[in-house]
Amino acid sequence: MNNILSLLEPYRTISIIGMEKNVGKTTVLNHIIKKTRGKFPLGLTSIGRDGEDVDLVTNTEKPRIYVESGTIYATAKELFLKGDVTKEVLKTTGINTPMGEVIIGKALSDGYVEIGGPSVNALIKQISNEMLSLGAEKVFVDGAISRKTMASPSITEATILSTGAALSKSFDKVIEKSALTVKLLSTEKERDENILQIANKILAKTRLGFIYKDLNFKNVEVTTVLDASKIIVENLKDYVTHIVVKGVFTDKLLEEILKSTNKYKDKTFLVEDGTKLFLSSEKFDIFTKSGGKIKVIEPINIICLTINPKSPFGYEFDKEKLLYKLKNTVNLPVFDVLGDE
């Protein structure tokens, strides 16, 4: 994993996203912390999980991280007070989470900290920037892909995707799932500034909208997926160029559209970012091969993958084979979290 640092060099905010629990996300973070020791101060925070997931954070998935003295971190007050570093309070943020206000602190000694931040994009961005202005050289945001988190790695300049044997017992499935995730997360950004502006206007108001050739647009209120697919199909007129969809874009929605029309050809479906795409490989392929396009408003810049060949359920894959296969499938650098410390 030594080379991972040189990959990160150009970026000031980096997210580490796990595809599952136990894929070694924390190991990656610990590795980076260790390798940057004495070089520059890091900033750390994490994308919080809302509501019912709180227990998940407190009880099972405690991202306890051993940090170096000088590290700046943003975490909920309850977790902040639990850390065993000698802690300095730098700032209170006024941002509240179920575990208290987010506090920006500084470790005055080495030791363990527990990180749980806000769950909203704009707030994570705000906190990352505050940590940078308080002296952090690079900010790492710990996150996960889930329908429940609203925040997405698109708020950071670069993203590390963590995957591994925990995904599936089948070697091929792990490769396939990982490759699909990479494909969906790195979905191409819409480049046309006019379109982006209009899309943001639509998203500010409703969950669905249509952009026309003459750059006029229409907002539509929808309540259910079924509703959405019906309205989309009805509105796929010749003069529509973009369909803007807020929130998750699912297989079900795509299936309904594929079933009812072929007018999606040469039209672009715009979603907020790649984490909103919950699509199967086959549906996605049918759609794109028959001329449909999906683009995002905020791109995610995946710079590398990390893999954990060991599963917490006891099985393990051949690490070399996994590395080789994945590298060739995704066309990105892949690192083994357990190897080359």
Added chain:
Amino acid sequence: MRFLDDEQRHQVGLEYVLNQLDIKTSFGLDIKKNMKPYKRKEINLLKKELDELEEIVATYNKNKLLFEEIEENLLKLKDIRNSIKRCSNGEILDEVELFEIKNFCIINEKLLKNINYLNLSFLELMSLEEIIDILNPEDNLLPTFHIYDAYSERLKEIRKQKKDIEKKIFIETDDKIIKILKDERLKIVIQEEEEELNIKKILSQNIKEKIFIFENNFAVIAKLDFFLAKAKIAIRYNSVKPIITDNKEIVFENAINPEVLDMLNKKGKSYTPVSIQLKSGSTIITGANMGGKSVSLKTLTLNLLLGHFGFFVFAEKAKFPLLDFIYFISDDLQSVSRGLSTFGAEIIKLKEVTESIKRGIGFAALDEIARGTNPREGFYIVKAIARYFNDFSSFTIISTHFDGIVENGMVHYQVVGLKKVNIEALKRKINLNNRNSVELIQEYMDYRLEKISLSKVPKDALNISILLGLDEKIIDIAKKLINEGEKDEKQVES
């Protein structure tokens, strides 16, 4: 409600004014939430508050930049009341709370400088320098906080040990030895936490000794924040300090209602302020529909209320005594939806007014009362109310479209209305322009109130009917009937 219920406060435009208060701190918000009108025996307190507000208004205009600085400082203030309460209960404050208290104290000192510079001597903010010294034991004053080594030799020693072992952990590569070292570190961490707790206990006790300063300052900051917000509204609408008198007279010159003013301004229309002089007893306002009688009553009620709450009033001049109650009765949909008829709701409220009037001196505005019942009975009910209330020391102001309510000893105001307008010419203009006739009438309507001695209602209802294009035959019949009616009345009177 002796000073209007929430729905009525909304109706007269009080809520609109209060929503404009730009309050920066939760201390100030609490004052707003618990606002109460001054009682008659508290006249000196009210006068003092108004004088202080006057001082802030005057100082504000001369020191805008400094007040901006004050507002920025207020915005940064965190509500630490909960921590202070915990502290006074003998609980131990945590690092984040101590951090917040330290920052509160730092901003407190800045505000203290601001206030001293402005010479606002009635804001008696006390210095919290001592607490800053305790929470900042090192030389440089920083807005951050931790349990400093300077607090205890023992802590310093423990932390040194901790650092040493952390160094060892860092260079060690053998996982087993790392585990042993980490266990050892954990023991030191526990010692560190124990010593930190001891220190937090002492710091909390030190703060507890100064709780009276915090409590004093919370109140002063609340006052500063709230007064500043009031002063800014006063300046925005050119308000004036009301003169609180012992006389039985209410005087308003060019009073306005901000909600109506802003609404009209947005539509590009002009607003007519209201001037009126009320004596004890009944004052009757008459005038045609569309003449703004309701707005006038609301404006008076609103400004009286604001005065009682210690605000400047929206007028060029205002004079009134402190009152025991202020009532405003109009068609109010809320009570109607409770299953009462409009009239029923009015009567129930009127009972409350009548009870109050027997016991104290207050103000009651009755807007077109009994409009919703049959006109003959309605007329006599209004006449009876006016006559009965006229004998009390309270101020009752009744707007009505009934003719002949005014009796000797009552004051009568009339909306000038269309009296001075040439109806024929206006009618031609309406026909010619083909514009919205309602808008044109509004343009020509003179909303001012004039005090009159003759108790004759102008025929503006008929004029408006003409202008709005009611069939001429109907107008003619109506005119005839009115003439006959007036003749009959004269015969009855003679």
